[in-house]
Amino acid sequence: MPFGQWIVGPPGSGKTTYCNGLQQYLTLSGRKCAIINLDPANDALPYTCAVNISNLVTLEEVQTHHKLGPNGGLIFCMEFLQENLDWLKEQLDPLLKDGTYLIFDCPGQVELFTLHDSMKVIAEMLTNQWHVRLAVVHLVDAHLCTDASKYMSALLLSLSSMLHLEMPHVNVLSKMDMIQSYGPLAFNLDFYTEVQDLSYLVKSMEGTLFAKRFQKLTEGLCEVVEDFGLISFTPLMVEDKESMKQVLALVDKATGYVWGGNSEQQPYSQFQYTFETATGVLPVRIPEADEEALRVGSQLHNTHLQRLGIDLDLQSILRDSRLQQTIRKIDTASKPEAALSTAMQNPEFERFCNQLLGLMQVQAFGGAW
Ligand SMILES: Nc1nc2c(ncn2[C@@H]2O[C@H](COP(=O)(O)OP(=O)(O)O)[C@@H](O)[C@H]2O)c(=O)[nH]1
Ligand SMILES: [Mg+2]
Numbered sequence: 001m002p003f004g005q006w007i008v009g010p011p012g013s014g015k016t017t018y019c020n021g022l023q024q025y026l027t028l029s030g031r032k033c034a035i036i037n038l039d040p041a042n043d044a045l046p047y048t049c050a051v052n053i054s055n056l057v058t059l060e061e062v063q064t065h066h067k068l069g070p071n072g073g074l075i076f077c078m079e080f081l082q083e084n085l086d087w088l089k090e091q092l093d094p095l096l097k098d099g100t101y102l103i104f105d106c107p108g109q110v111e112l113f114t115l116h117d118s119m120k121v122i123a124e125m126l127t128n129q130w131h132v133r134l135a136v137v138h139l140v141d142a143h144l145c146t147d148a149s150k151y152m153s154a155l156l157l158s159l160s161s162m163l164h165l166e167m168p169h170v171n172v173l174s175k176m177d178m179i180q181s182y183g184p185l186a187f188n189l190d191f192y193t194e195v196q197d198l199s200y201l202v203k204s205m206e207g208t209l210f211a212k213r214f215q216k217l218t219e220g221l222c223e224v225v226e227d228f229g230l231i232s233f234t235p236l237m238v239e240d241k242e243s244m245k246q247v248l249a250l251v252d253k254a255t256g257y258v259w260g261g262n263s264e265q266q267p268y269s270q271f272q273y274t275f276e277t278a279t280g281v282l283p284v285r286i287p288e289a290d291e292e293a294l295r296v297g298s299q300l301h302n303t304h305l306q307r308l309g310i311d312l313d314l315q316s317i318l319r320d321s322r323l324q325q326t327i328r329k330i331d332t333a334s335k336p337e338a339a340l341s342t343a344m345q346n347p348e349f350e351r352f353c354n355q356l357l358g359l360m361q362v363q364a365f366g367g368a369w
Helices: 015-028 059-066 070-083 085-097 110-114 118-129 142-146 148-165 176-182 189-194 199-204 209-228 241-255 267-279 291-307 314-318 321-332 336-343 347-356 362-368
Strands: 003-008 033-037 101-105 133-141 169-174 233-235
Touching (some): 015 033, 070 085, 189 233, 233 241
Parallel strands (some): 169 233
16 A cells, blocks of 8 residues: 655745655665655756656646746646546556655645645545555744744644645644744744644734734634644754654654555565554564465454554553563564464463554454464
C-alpha cells in the first residue's frame, strides 16, 4: 500500500524547499520516494521529480491562451488536471505498483485548499480509488508568529484547510531557523505551537484602534479555533535532520506508515520497525528467505499491525522493567520468533502485547505461536 504526503501552504511558505529536503532525507534513510510536482507556478525546480504537471499543462500557456491572470490561470490548471486524472494515474502507476513513497508539491493559492474543489477531488481520488494513504502537511511561515493578527490568520487558514480537505493533517511552522532574527516574540514558542489559550492573543492585540473595533470578532474567531481543538503546530527547520525526523514521525503516525509501511513486501521487517518504534528495541533481523519468519511476519501484519492505535500511552507501559527484560531477551535471541513464542506464554507479556501491539486475539494463533 503506497503512502505519501500532500504538501500545502501559502505561496512562499517553503513547500518546494521542504519537498526537496524530504526527498533527500528519505533517500538517505533508505525509503524509496518520488516527488510529484502539481504546482504549475513552480518554475525552477530544485529537485528531480518523477511526475510534473507542466508536462500536462503550463501556467504560461493557460494565461496567454485564455487571457487569465496568475490566480485564474492556476485554478484553470487544477481544473484541467481534475479533468485529466487518467493522465495522472498513468504517470503514477509505476510508483504506485512498487510502493514508492509519494511527495506531492501542491500549489499555494489559498483558495485551492480552503474553498475550491479540484485539489480535494484529486486527493480523494488518490486516497479512495488509488488507495494511497496520504496526510496533509500544511506549512505556515513562522514569521506569522511575530504579529498577533497574522498568527490569527494562520490559525484560521490551517483550520479551514483541515475542515475542507478532511484528511489527516500535520500543521508545521516552517523556516524556524529565521525565528531568532525577528526579535523577541510576545509569547514563548509553546504558546504558538500548542494553541492552548488564545485569550492572551486577544489581550495582546488590545490598544490599537483596529483591535477595539474588531475585538468581538477576534474573540469569536479565537473561540472557534479553540472549540474545534484541532490545531497545533510542529516547528520545522528544513536543514536540520532532527527537525525533519520529528515532522516525519508525526506524518508516519498520521498516515499509519509507522504501523505497517510497505508491509506487503517485507512483513517481518515491518514488524521489526513497528516493534522498534514502540519499544525502542530492534528485534534481530531474520533472513528473508526464512519461510517461518515470513509466515510469522505475515500473520503479525495481517491480523495485528492494523489494530495498532496511535493513542496508546506507550511510555507508561514500557516503564515496567520486567517487560523491558523480556523484550531484550527476544531481541537478542538467536531465534527471535521462538523467543517471542515462549514469551507469549507468560500472561503478563501477553497482556503487554495486547496493550502495545494490539494483539487482541493472540489465542486465535493457537499452537502457531
Ligand atoms: N531560511 C529559510 N528559508 C526557507 C526555508 N524554506 C524555504 N525558504 C525560502 O523561502 C522561499 C520560498 O520557498 P519555496 O520552497 O519556494 O516556497 P513555496 O512557494 O511554498 O514552494 C525561498 O526563497 C526559499 O529559499 C527555510 O526552512 N528556511
Ligand atoms: Mg513551490
